[in-house]
Amino acid sequence: MHVALDGVGHRFGRSGDWLFRSLTFAFRPGEVYALTGPSGSGKSTLLSLLAGRNRPVEGAIHLTGIDRVSWVFQNPFGSPRRTALDHVALPILARGESAPAAEEQAHEFLARFELESVAHRPFGDLSGGESQRLMLARGLASRPSLLLIDEPTAQLDRRTAERVDAAIAAVADPSTIVVVATHDARTRDACTGLLDLGALGGSGAG
Numbered sequence: 785m786h787v788a789l790d791g792v793g794h795r796f797g798r799s800g801d802w803l804f805r806s807l808t809f810a811f812r813p814g815e816v817y818a819l820t821g822p823s824g825s826g827k828s829t830l831l832s833l834l835a836g837r838n839r840p841v842e843g844a845i846h847l848t849g850i851d852r853v854s855w856v857f858q859n860p861f862g863s864p865r866r867t868a869l870d871h872v873a874l875p876i877l878a879r880g881e882s883a884p885a886a887e888e889q890a891h892e893f894l895a896r897f898e899l900e901s902v903a904h905r906p907f908g909d910l911s912g913g914e915s916q917r918l919m920l921a922r923g924l925a926s927r928p929s930l931l932l933i934d935e936p937t938a939q940l941d942r943r944t945a946e947r948v949d950a951a952i953a954a955v956a957d958p959s960t961i962v963v964v965a966t967h968d969a970r971t972r973d974a975c976t977g978l979l980d981l982g983a984l985g986g987s988g989a990g
């Protein structure tokens with residue numbers, strides 16, 4: 785299973801500026817890649833291309849063995865009265881697991897993100913950092929082969945962001961390719977791989 789960028793270039797409109805060109809890179813499972821670059825360099829656009837929402841203007845994106853893509857948005861969202869446990873158990877139920885199995889696995893995901901103590905708390909009562917960590921747990925609970933995370937610490941204060949950065953390491957999974965778009969140097973440092981759109985001409989193989 786892998787995701788490869790092969791000479792990828794993108795711009796909006798026929799006369800728009802190129803956001804990036806000749807981007808060649810290989811993403812592998814088990815790694816957590818930081819996707820960095822200045823504001824406007826095309827991080828969110830590249831996530832959309834990886835998710836298949838748009839096609840690149842130049843080059844190709846090869847998704848080999850990718851059967852499920854999950855996306856964690858910048859702003860946590862959920863059902864205010866449903867518990868943290870419900871939010872993680874639902875995607876597991878949707879995969880066809882029984883209710884007891886879904887609950888057991890959901891507890892494991894919550895523990896992985898240090899959320900066991902709030903398992904039965906409604907989503908609406910969680911702190912910003914807890915909500916964002918819950919989004920990471922939920923993103924992983926659907927067992928995606930490709931997990932795309934957009935600016936997970938953008939809305940958080942420094943201290944809360946540090947706990948989310950610590951959780952980034954917990955997202956690593958042998959059967960998942962994880963890509964995290966981020967401005968934040970600490971989030972970048974929590975990742976195991978790097979694709980920097982700010983570097984001239986993109987980057988090499990990962």
Ligand SMILES: Nc1ncnc2c1ncn2[C@@H]1O[C@H](COP(=O)(O)OP(=O)(O)OP(=O)(O)O)[C@@H](O)[C@H]1O
Nearest residue numbers: 796803821822823824825826827828829830965967
């Ligand atoms: N659908 C679109 N049509 C036209 N231009 C777009 C579209 N989507 C994004 N852009 C432009 O493409 C550029 C890159 O946007 P993108 O959101 O990918 O950058 P980014 O690196 O994620 O930025 P930030 O760090 O500020 O979130 C921006 O100038 C943006 O305005």
